[in-house]
Amino acid sequence: MKLDTRAMRHLTAEDWKVLAAVEQGSKNHELVPVPIIERFSRLKGGSSLVSKCISTLAKTSLIAKMKEAKYDGYRLTYGGLDYLALHTHSQKKHIYSVGTRVGVGKESDIMLVADHTGAQQILKIHRLGRISFRTVKTNRDYLKKNASGSWMYLSTLAARKEYAFLSALHSAGIPVPTPIAHSRHTIVMSLVDAPPLRQISSVPDPAALYASLIELYLRLAKHGLIHGDYNEFNILIREDISTNPETGTEEITLVPVVIDFPQMISMEHVNAEMYFDRDINCIKIFFERRFHFKPTTPGPFYKDVKKTVGRDGFERLDATLEASGITKKMAKDLEAAIRQHEEEKLQNPEAFEPSDDEEDDEDEDEDEEDKEGEETNTDEKEKEEQPSIVIGFQSPSES
Ligand code: ADP
Ligand code: MG
Known part of the structure; x- marks a missing residue:
């Protein structure tokens, strides 16, 4: 789409x-x-x-x-909902023009947009349920019988949840994009001028970067939260430049900025430990493969971290959902859809590759709206990107 x-x-x-x-x-x-x-x-x-x-x-x-x-x-249709959301953003002066697409997955489209002052921002359009439930028959049947499986409901919920957490985390001082607006299945947030970890081929001090990623993760945990998809795609690495007051030299600090929250869960969740371990492992595996870095100490372990929830003056944010009017039933529906989506992705990764054949996205059983995907754009096919960015090194002229 x-x-x-x-x-x-x-x-x-x-x-x-x-x-x-x-x-x-x-x-x-x-x-x-x-x-x-x-x-x-x-x-x-x-x-x-x-x-x-x-x-x-x-x-x-x-x-x-x-x-x-x-x-x-x-x-x-999808297009109709997109237009209504854009119309709202435009009337509230959050979006004046829509630019290029910076990211495309089967669960979302990430667009560069500008407001009326020309400031660039990010529009995230949630597309949950777009191809979910298609490969697993039982869920297809469930979807047909149950309105809670519909793409509009799920995508809108995903956006609502993401916006609620983005706002809560931002207020708590966690490095995340600044939330700007929310309408239907879309959110507008600040553009983070930083590449995802995935694109970075080299850093001066992998151990320090690893430590800062773990530290950020443990901060989320103290707020009572597990990211649930803490990986090289969802962590952007910003270069912050400051001057050392003693030496007068410029210093570069790499600051992780975390994004993508529809799957966030509480540290109290029944499967919290599994998701915690999965997130931590993801980072470990990535650091070993990319930077040949292996931490010398084991952990962190869920059991220990659990004891830190709400400590040191950290406000618990895992009740954010209820506070934003998302009921338990809604949260359950969304979680089921996201888990289902994850499973399907594991079973059938090709189906989730961005493809030229956009028509394939539509639910073939449903109606005639599928015509809307007729145009195709070959540029869109995401190439397997090579990590190419070297980050955090002082340029020779500066040092
Ligand atoms: P998805 O749910 O489809 O994974 P994400 O929120 O993770 O969507 O965004 C997908 C990609 O878009 C990210 O990996 C990142 O490269 C880019 N992106 C998303 N939000 C921002 C932002 N606020 N600033 C800069 N880039 C972003
Ligand atoms: Mg993501």
Whole structure:
């Protein structure tokens, strides 16, 4: 699914109202009947104006009919939800223009955007449920019967959870992007001008960097949190330059900035220890492979770290979800979808590779909206990136 904003500027105020009406109707109808769209859109022009808008929106694939529908109705497409979120961000002056895509996975699109002052920011569009549940039959059946499996619900939940944690962590002084805004399945945050660890081929002191990654992880734990996907893709490495007051020389410190929080769990979670160990191992394996660095001491161990939760004045943040209105049932649905997604990724990694064939993303059983992915872009195929960035070394002229 690509974000194609070209049609946005051609939509009239009435089109937007009708699109919002389809979204509103989707809360109670899988396929929103036309009379309900008319009622929710509250347009003075009556049904002929509404049908004109419907036709524009359907042509632009922002709404779609379903195959074998028993009545005349429409549902929102991925594109429709994207437009509504962008429209909100734009009205609140958080986004003025949308630029290139910086990251693409099957769970999200990461876009470079700018606000009206020209400041660059990141828009993360969650796409959970886009291809999940497709390879495992039982879940497909579950998905069909259960609205809690729908992509719109899951992606919106993922964004809500991520924004809640981003805000909480940012307030607690953890190095994360600055949260800016949230709408539906999207969040806007500051652009961190730092490469992911994955792209870094060499650092002056791997032991020091390793220590800072572990220290950051243990800080999260003191707040009661386990990241759950703490790896070289989700840790950006920033170079902070300062002047040593004694020697007057410039010093470079590598500061890890952590991102990607939809899978975050509490240190109290039943499987906390497993996720804790998995995260720590991920970092260890990466440091050994990339920098040939092996820590001399074992651990850290969950059992010991558990005792530090809430200590040293660290505010517990694992209740952030409830505080942000995400119910236990919602949290469970989201967790199930994320775990399912992880399992499927392990079983069938190719299905999760970014591909040219975007049509493949859509759920083939559902409807005709799949047309929206027709255009393909060969640039998009993510090449296996080679680590190329050397970071943290003083340049000869500075030292
Ligand atoms: P996903 O859930 O798909 O893994 P992430 O939030 O991890 O999405 O983002 C994917 C990639 O996009 C990251 O590995 C990073 O390279 C880039 N990215 C995401 N957020 C930011 C940000 N705020 N600043 C800079 N780069 C970012
Ligand atoms: Mg990620």
